[in-house]
Amino acid sequence: xxxxxxxxxxxxxxxxxxxxxxxxxxxxxxxxxxxxxxxxxxxxxxxxxxxxxxxxxxxxxxxxxxxxxxxxxxxxxxxxxxxxxxxxxxxx
Amino acid sequence: xxxxxxxxxxxxxxxxxxxxxxxxxxxxxxxxxxxxxxxxxxxxxxxxxxxxxxxxxxxxxxxxxxxxxxxxxxxxxxxxxxxxxxxxxxxxxxxxxxxxxxxxxxxxxxxxxxxxxxxxxxxxxxxxxxxxxxxxxxxxxxxxxxxxxxxxxxxxxxxxxxxxxx
Numbered sequence: 567x568x569x570x571x572x573x574x575x576x577x578x579x580x581x582x583x584x585x586x587x588x589x590x591x592x593x594x595x596x597x598x599x600x601x602x603x604x605x606x607x608x609x610x611x612x613x614x615x616x617x618x619x620x621x622x623x624x625x626x627x628x629x630x631x632x633x634x635x636x637x638x639x640x641x642x643x644x645x646x647x648x649x650x651x652x653x654x655x656x657x658x
Numbered sequence: 659x660x661x662x663x664x665x666x667x668x669x670x671x672x673x674x675x676x677x678x679x680x681x682x683x684x685x686x687x688x689x690x691x692x693x694x695x696x697x698x699x700x701x702x703x704x705x706x707x708x709x710x711x712x713x714x715x716x717x718x719x720x721x722x723x724x725x726x727x728x729x730x731x732x733x734x735x736x737x738x739x740x741x742x743x744x745x746x747x748x749x750x751x752x753x754x755x756x757x758x759x760x761x762x763x764x765x766x767x768x769x770x771x772x773x774x775x776x777x778x779x780x781x782x783x784x785x786x787x788x789x790x791x792x793x794x795x796x797x798x799x800x801x802x803x804x805x806x807x808x809x810x811x812x813x814x815x816x817x818x819x820x821x822x823x824x
Contacts, residue, residue, distance in 0.1 A: 573782075574799060644822060
């Protein structure tokens with residue numbers, strides 16, 4: 567889990583890194599695939615039906631997604647973000 | 659004793675002078691921030707806003723912008739270059755979607771990369787309730803440019819910083 571600086575110095579998002587630079591990330595019927603392999607995600611409690619075409623993570627970026635995927639895909643903040651936006655991680 | 663009295667009086671006059679200078683001759687940074695405060699005030703909408711107030715607010719919004727202003731908003735069809743009149747129309751139609759609306763700006767960082775050009779990095783928060791009863795609460799990081807035209811700072815560019823790219 568990482569804290570992403572979303573806006574200014576105060577608005578942060580807590581997200582999970584699912585893809586590193588150069589990797590290909592996609593969603594098929596709510597299942598997350600990285601480089602074509604299914605990623606087991608026991609932390610996802612609410613199943614979803616998201617679909618997202620494969621995309622490659624750019625250099626100096628990571629791909630982040632939240633664990634709560636109970637909402638429609640268009641209402642969820644996720645995607646590729648610059649490493650410079652990663653402020654840290656939770657302590658516990 | 660007399661000298662001390664004079665010294666106190668002189669000090670008081672200097673302090674009053676400095677205060678008056680700051681009050682009546684604000685810095686360029688304060689002038690730029692004031693434009694955001696005005697934009698926030700004019701964009702906001704209370705429940706049951708009447709036509710007269712609406713017209714005044716739209717007029718107030720339009721004078722804050724230059725002849726043209728560029729909007730860069732990824733994933734939205736709003737991106738493009740608009741005239742002041744077009745911006746008034748967009749503001750009018752946009753506000754009409756809401757029964758209440760609030761636009762607040764935070765963490766304004768003002769710099770002056772060129773003469774008569776101000777760059778402002780800030781956090782914008784839009785809150786409100788649509789006419790269909792949906793609650794809206796959106797926060798974004800923005801980078802804005804303002805140009806100084808005839809002693810007035812006018813908005814010339816708005817860019818929504820894309821933090822998460824799908």
